[in-house]
Amino acid sequence: MFDIHKKEIEWGGRTLTLETGHIARQADGAVMATYGDTTVLCTVVGARSVKPGQDFFPLTVNYTEKYYAAGKIPGGFFKREGRPSEKETLISRLIDRPIRPLFPDGFKNEVQVICTVVSHDLENDADIVAMIGASAALTLSGIPFLGPIGAAKVGYKDGEYILNPTIEQIAESDLELSVAGTHDAVLMVESEAKELSEDVMLGAVMFGHDEMQAVINAIIDLAEVAAKDPWELPEGPDFSATKAKIADIAEADLRDAYAITVKQDRSNRIAEVKEKVFAELESDIEENDDLSTTVVGDLIKKLESAIVRGNILSTSKRIDGRSLDQVRPIVSEVGSLPRSHGSSLFTRGETQALVVATLGTAEDEQIIDNLEGSYRSNFMLHYNFPPFSVGECGRVGFTGRREIGHGKLAWRAVNAVLPTKDDFPYTVRLVSEITESNGSSSMATVCGSSLAMMDAGVPISRPVSGIAMGLIKEGDDFAVLSDILGDEDHLGDMDFKVAGTSEGITALQMDIKITGITREIMQTALAQAGGGRAHILDEMNKALTGARTELSAHAPRIESFKIPSDKIREVIGTGGKVIREIVEKTGAKVNIDDDGTINIASSDGAQIEAAKDWIMGIVAEPEVGVIYKGKVVRIMDFGAFVNFMGSRDGLVHISELVEERVEKVTDVVKEGDEVYVKCLEIDGRGKVRLSMRVVDQETGEEDPEARPPKAGPSGGGKGKGKPRD
DSSP, X not given: OOOOEEEEEEETTEEEEEEESSSOTXXXXXXXXXXXXEEEEEEEEEOSSOOTTOOSOOEEEEEEEOGGGGTOOOOSSSOSXXXXXXXXXXXXXXXXXXXXXXXXXXXXXXXXXXXXXXXXXXXXXXXXXXXXXXXXXXXXXXXXXXXXXXXXEEEEETTEEEESXXXXXXXXXXXXXXXXXXXXXXXXXXXXXXXXXXXXXXXXXXXXXXXXXXXXXXXXXXXXXXXXXXXXXXXXXXXXXXXXXXXXXXXXXXXXXXXXXXXXXXXXXXXXXXXXXXHHTHHHHHHOTTOOHHHHHHHHHHHHHHHHHHHHHHHOOOTTSOOTTOOOOEEEEEOOSSSSSEEEEEEETTEEEEEEEEEEOGGGOEEEEETXXXXXXXXXXXXXXXXXXXXXXXXXXXXXXXXXXXXXXXXXXXXXXXXXXXXXXXXXXXXXXXXXXXXXXXXXXXXXXXXXXXHHTOOXXXXXXXXXXEEEEETTEEEEEESOOHHHHHHSSEEEEEEEOSSOEEEEEEEEXXXXXXXXXXXXXXXXXXXXXXXXXXXXXXXXXXXXXXXOTTSOEEEEEEOOGGGHHHHHOGGGHHHHHHHHHHOOEEEEOTTSEEEEEESOHXXXXXHHHHHHHHHOOOOTTOEEEEEEEEEETTEEEEXXXXXXXXXXXXXXXXXXXXXXXXXXXXXXXXXXXXXXXXXXXXXXXXXXXXXXXXXXXXXXXXXXOOOOTTOOOOOOOOEEO
């Protein structure tokens, strides 16, 4: 019934297993990829025909985590998996990026890749396993795919690279880098680092590429026994005559258009040239069934690409006239918005980001629930790309995969320089609004985020800058471009983003549109990016060189201190009664951690002090010999009970009210009176004996003329005589 084929290899100290022929047999390709006890079912299905008018390659990649994989039941009312989480979206993009360039040029059949995590051992993350499984499924499917690819994760600790670090090892690593590629070259890199050098980062990429070769060989071995027959794709029609006609009509005009440095003017001129081409080829399109506006549009784009790429390789001059390593003009501004806690406006050429920092309390932390468990994050970065930023009309209010991916890249870039929660007990939310875009808006977000946080008074260790590098490669000739424009991104071969501080790299992301790049190209790009980042940091320093020492007047103040953990229950009270009363009466927000750390937040310093005094009164222990100011709360025949510290009461015996003999307690004090008392004794049961008569009730100082108090069962004691409220 089953025709099962399996391939196992020992890889990174664990067994990697690829199995096909057992599950999901109606898909074009299906592989169960297992690493440790983490298993991902990867399936591939391709449409046999192209939809009429299809002018792009409709590849869809979906990565899904099932809660049952880790023995969990989803939360919420419906108790089933819902919309994709941020992690699922990011891993879907991670799988998409290295496989997309390996489909043949002109292939426009719809292809869907679905990776489902069905088992998770909470030790080995599923992202690399899913990428390997997707590569194997595509290789077995018969769908035209120029793979297989391999993938690996690389950590770095104590000067040593770690292959496929566990979740626990990643938490302690200075680097988390995912790399994918073919036998010959690297296709994709995604990383977060703690200010590592270019040499360390390059070494990590090469280490990962070398280690993934065993995986590629395993997929090839499996394909030799289990691959389906390759699809027979019909040869497309010959459009060489149309291509030549388009060149005659439009080449000179397109060359002139790409000499215009202003993006909107250039775009308008290119649109006019395209309209001219469509008008002159209208009769050809009507007479030739194979020719369409889509085909003509593709041929025009190829002509544009040849013009731009040829100019750069032959003259080393770019669309806007810059040299290969030149960065566009930069203007950095801070304090752009009057009521925000921190803000910046970062403009580089025709790319602009308005970044706003907001400070919150522990109540504002984001709760994240995934297969590894729930945790809270006190740092968020959200990236928005409205359609007006590129002069277009479009849908708003929708967060797409691109927005999530760009936001996470910027998050990784600045996360390395954030202060610890103990040093800065705030929740930080950054929002980047892209107000203009012509290339590398994610790196503008990185620069703007650093400035906005410093403007808000967040004590980051160092500012972070970012730059996007491009590549034009024809044969053995190549040119690496610094700070690429949108057109150079669309028509080029690489989008290589590098972010970091003056001390090293914090994030790196690379996407390749060709079949891969070599170590030489990567080394050149990293070195050139280093110079660009340093230049951008210098321009950022003109606005602000470090974090402001004072928070905005509109930001909440937070005071942190610790109490003994056995006192937490007293501060919270039964059912939270005490802490609710503190919040209601003082107006401050109070948060208590399990270790006894208390954060009190308010924009009013008096509210913070009131809440702190209240809490300290609850947790403080009375000291024998210390004078306190208290309030009479109960009158008895034998004395008065005085509340002198938080919820603590003590007894002033009738003999300790005044020096003279007292007939009735009410002759001296009444309920509600404020009095000074000295702590005479605390017995073994915690009962407190107090004295009023030894304290001057006017000054709160100890009365030197008062006769000494009588010793109790455990003895009295003379104290410092210092009043304490």
